[in-house]
Amino acid sequence: xxxxxxxxxxxxxxxxxxxxxxxxxxxxxxxxxxxxxxxxxxxxxxxxxxxxxxxxxxxxxxxxxxxxxxxxxxxxxxxxxxxxxxxxxxxxxxxxxxxxxxxxxxxxxxxxxxxxxxxxxxxxxxxxxxxxxxxxx
Amino acid sequence: xxxxxxxxxxxxxxxxxxxxxxxxxxxxxxxxxxxxxxxxxxxxxxxxxxxxxxxxxxxxxxxxxxxxxxxxxxxxxxxxxxxxxxxxxxxxxxxxxxxxxxxxxxxxxxxxxxxxxxxxxxxxxxxxxxxxxxxxxxxxxxxxxxxxxxxxxxxxxxxxxxx
Numbered sequence: 001x002x003x004x005x006x007x008x009x010x011x012x013x014x015x016x017x018x019x020x021x022x023x024x025x026x027x028x029x030x031x032x033x034x035x036x037x038x039x040x041x042x043x044x045x046x047x048x049x050x051x052x053x054x055x056x057x058x059x060x061x062x063x064x065x066x067x068x069x070x071x072x073x074x075x076x077x078x079x080x081x082x083x084x085x086x087x088x089x090x091x092x093x094x095x096x097x098x099x100x101x102x103x104x105x106x107x108x109x110x111x112x113x114x115x116x117x118x119x120x121x122x123x124x125x126x127x128x129x130x131x132x133x134x135x136x137x
Numbered sequence: 138x139x140x141x142x143x144x145x146x147x148x149x150x151x152x153x154x155x156x157x158x159x160x161x162x163x164x165x166x167x168x169x170x171x172x173x174x175x176x177x178x179x180x181x182x183x184x185x186x187x188x189x190x191x192x193x194x195x196x197x198x199x200x201x202x203x204x205x206x207x208x209x210x211x212x213x214x215x216x217x218x219x220x221x222x223x224x225x226x227x228x229x230x231x232x233x234x235x236x237x238x239x240x241x242x243x244x245x246x247x248x249x250x251x252x253x254x255x256x257x258x259x260x261x262x263x264x265x266x267x268x269x270x271x272x273x274x275x276x277x278x279x280x281x282x283x284x285x286x287x288x289x290x291x292x293x294x295x296x297x298x299x300x
Binding site: 011012013014015016017037038039040041042043044045047048049050052053054056057077078079080081082083084085088091 | 170172175176196198199200207209210211213214217218233235237238239240241242243246297299300
C-alpha cells in the first residue's frame with residue numbers, strides 16, 4: 001500500500017513546477033518543490049500561487065491515498081480552498097502534506113500545511129473541500 | 138532592465154516622487170518575470186479599481202491528463218496576481234504588500250484549450266489591509282470558473298524583496 005502511495009502520479013502542472021513526492025508520512029505523501037525562478041513572486045520569495053498549487057497537490061494526494069485505503073475509486077473534484085499565508089517562503093525547498101479530516105460519501109475535507117526547513121514554522125496553512133463522484137463507467 | 142521598466146514595474150521599492158502605477162505597463166513587467174512569466178500570464182484590460190489578466194491554456198499546466206483540464210494551481214496564481222495588481226490600480230501607486238489570505242471557490246472546471254481571464258477588483262483599502270475579490274472566466278463573467286475573496290497586508294518596503 002505504501003508502495004502505491006509513493007508512486008502517486010503527479011499531473012503535468014505539478015511536474016513542470018518541479019513538484020515531487022518526497023516521502024510518505026503516516027499514509028499521506030509529502031510533496032516537495034524546490035525554489036526556482038519559475039515559482040518566485042516578489043524578488044527572492046515564493047509566489048503565493050505556487051504555494052497554493054503545492055498545497056492543493058498535497059491535499060489531492062492525501063485524499064487519493066485515503067480513498068485507496070477505503071477501496072474507493074471515486075473521482076475527486078476540488079470545490080474550494082482557503083489559504084492563510086503565515087510567513088514569506090524563502091529560497092529553499094518547500095514541503096506540504098495534507099490530512100484528511102473526513103472522507104464521506106459525497107464530500108471530503110482536507111487540512112494542508114506547507115513548511116520549509118523548520119516544520120514548526122509554517123509558511124502556509126489551508127483547508128480544502130472536494131466533491132467525490134462515482135468513477136465514470 | 139531599462140530605467141523605464143523599473144518605474145513601470147516594481148521590485149525597486151524606493152519610488153520617485155509623483156510615481157503613478159500604470160496597470161498596463163506594470164502588468165506587462167510582471168508577466169515577463171518569475172512565476173507569472175513562467176505561467177505565461179498576459180495583461181488584458183483595466184479600469185479605475187479593477188484589472189484583468191489572461192492565462193492561455195498550455196499542455197504543461199494541465200491538472201487532469203485524460204481530459205486536458207487546466208490545473209487549479211495556475212488559476213490560484215492568476216487570481217493572486219490579478220487581485221494584487223487591483224490594489225495598486227485602485228491606489229494609482231505601488232505599495233509593498235503580501236497576501237494574508239485567499240479563498241477560492243471552483244464553480245466549474247476550465248474548458249480544455251481555452252484562455253482563462255481573471256477580473257479582479259480592489260473594493261476597499263485601509264491603513265494596513267486591502268480587500269479584494271475576483272472572478273475567473275473564459276470570456277463571459279456570468280459563467281465563471283472560479284470566485285475569489287482575499288486580503289493583502291500592506292507592509293514596509295524593508296525586507297519585502299530580496300534583490
